[in-house]
Amino acid sequence: MIQVNHLSRHYGDFKAVDDVSFGIQQGEVIGLLGHNGAGKTTIMKMLTGFLEPTAGSITVDGLSIGKDTQAIQQRIGYLPENCPVWPEMTVLDYLRYQADLHGIPANAQRQAVTSAIRRTALQAKASAMIATLSRGYRQRVGVAQAILHNPAIIILDEPTNGLDPTQIHQMRELIRELASHATVILSTHILQEVQAVCERVLIMRSGKLVVDARLDELQQTRHLLLTLNSAQAATYLGKLEGVSHVETAPAGQGQYQYTLQASPELAPQVAAAVHAAGDQLHSLHTQTRTLETVFAEANNREAA
Numbered sequence: 001m002i003q004v005n006h007l008s009r010h011y012g013d014f015k016a017v018d019d020v021s022f023g024i025q026q027g028e029v030i031g032l033l034g035h036n037g038a039g040k041t042t043i044m045k046m047l048t049g050f051l052e053p054t055a056g057s058i059t060v061d062g063l064s065i066g067k068d069t070q071a072i073q074q075r076i077g078y079l080p081e082n083c084p085v086w087p088e089m090t091v092l093d094y095l096r097y098q099a100d101l102h103g104i105p106a107n108a109q110r111q112a113v114t115s116a117i118r119r120t121a122l123q124a125k126a127s128a129m130i131a132t133l134s135r136g137y138r139q140r141v142g143v144a145q146a147i148l149h150n151p152a153i154i155i156l157d158e159p160t161n162g163l164d165p166t167q168i169h170q171m172r173e174l175i176r177e178l179a180s181h182a183t184v185i186l187s188t189h190i191l192q193e194v195q196a197v198c199e200r201v202l203i204m205r206s207g208k209l210v211v212d213a214r215l216d217e218l219q220q221t222r223h224l225l226l227t228l229n230s231a232q233a234a235t236y237l238g239k240l241e242g243v244s245h246v247e248t249a250p251a252g253q254g255q256y257q258y259t260l261q262a263s264p265e266l267a268p269q270v271a272a273a274v275h276a277a278g279d280q281l282h283s284l285h286t287q288t289r290t291l292e293t294v295f296a297e298a299n300n301r302e303a304a
């Protein structure tokens with residue numbers, strides 16, 4: 001449905017997004033996760049056609065951003081970061097105005113606004129000035145604006161930013177409801193957010209996509225973690241039967257940590273291989289990955 005190929009965005013010499021590629025299937029709920037400044041908003045602005053890529057391509061249902069931006073924007077609902085809604089308007093007036101901007105025909109606007117208000121549970125606030133609403137309600141107005149034209153893709157930039165715990169809970173419920181009808185991409189720097197509502201996570205770090213994984217697969221993936229005195233052990237560890245992936249990171253004091261994607265039953269063979277290579281094994285244990293460990297590893301690896 002969405003295909004992003006070698007996407008980059010530079011500001012002068014600075015690479016805010018650096019050669020990022022991924023595909024998204026219809027109906028998926030994707031969490032774009034990363035620390036502040038990782039490049040999430042920049043990606044979302046490019047996906048929605050509000051920012052031109054420096055390089056690379058984005059296609060949605062075979063249409064290309066750049067050539068077919070308007071047609072793509074009709075398929076996308078977008079809640080920008082910081083939810084820019086107009087405080088001096090009532091919720092109803094604002095949504096009617098947005099319906100106009102979305103190009104919804106006059107005879108369909110009433111139904112579109114009513115439906116968006118119902119789905120975001122804004123009925124009690126429909127006549128209220130936006131300036132008088134709590135942050136949670138304002139965010140919902142932003143979401144209502146994004147779904148007015150019944151888009152197949154909904155892109156939400158930090159939808160729970162600044163909300164209190166009750167409002168966060170309500171927003172997550174709303175996102176789940178949206179996800180039952182549409183493909184949803186949301187950005188966040190909060191791990192729990194992704195765990196609560198997403199099926200798949202894309203982790204960004206310094207403009208690069210460093211992890212692209214389904215959450216259920218992440219939980220099932222087993223790893224062997226070992227610490228050695230050699231930086232070169234990946235060459236022989238990667239050749240062991242049953243080891244599908246090896247990552248190396250400095251562990252301090254002349255030691256290196258290796259993360260092997262392998263079954264825990266392989267531990268004796270791994271230990272034997274280290275011994276045969278003449279390296280010193282300082283620790284060896286199994287680890288089940290969680291989003292938390294994957295996020296920490298992704299950030300540590302890049303920092304290293």
Ligand SMILES: Nc1ncnc2c1ncn2[C@@H]1O[C@H](COP(=O)(O)OP(=O)(O)OP(=O)(O)O)[C@@H](O)[C@H]1O
Binds near residue numbers: 189
């Ligand atoms: N117009 C701009 N000019 C120069 N640098 C920019 C511009 N917009 C963004 N950047 C930089 O690009 C990097 C990525 O920014 P972006 O807003 O995409 O990150 P983010 O992951 O969404 O962060 P946050 O969670 O803080 O919103 C940051 O270092 C930011 O300072």
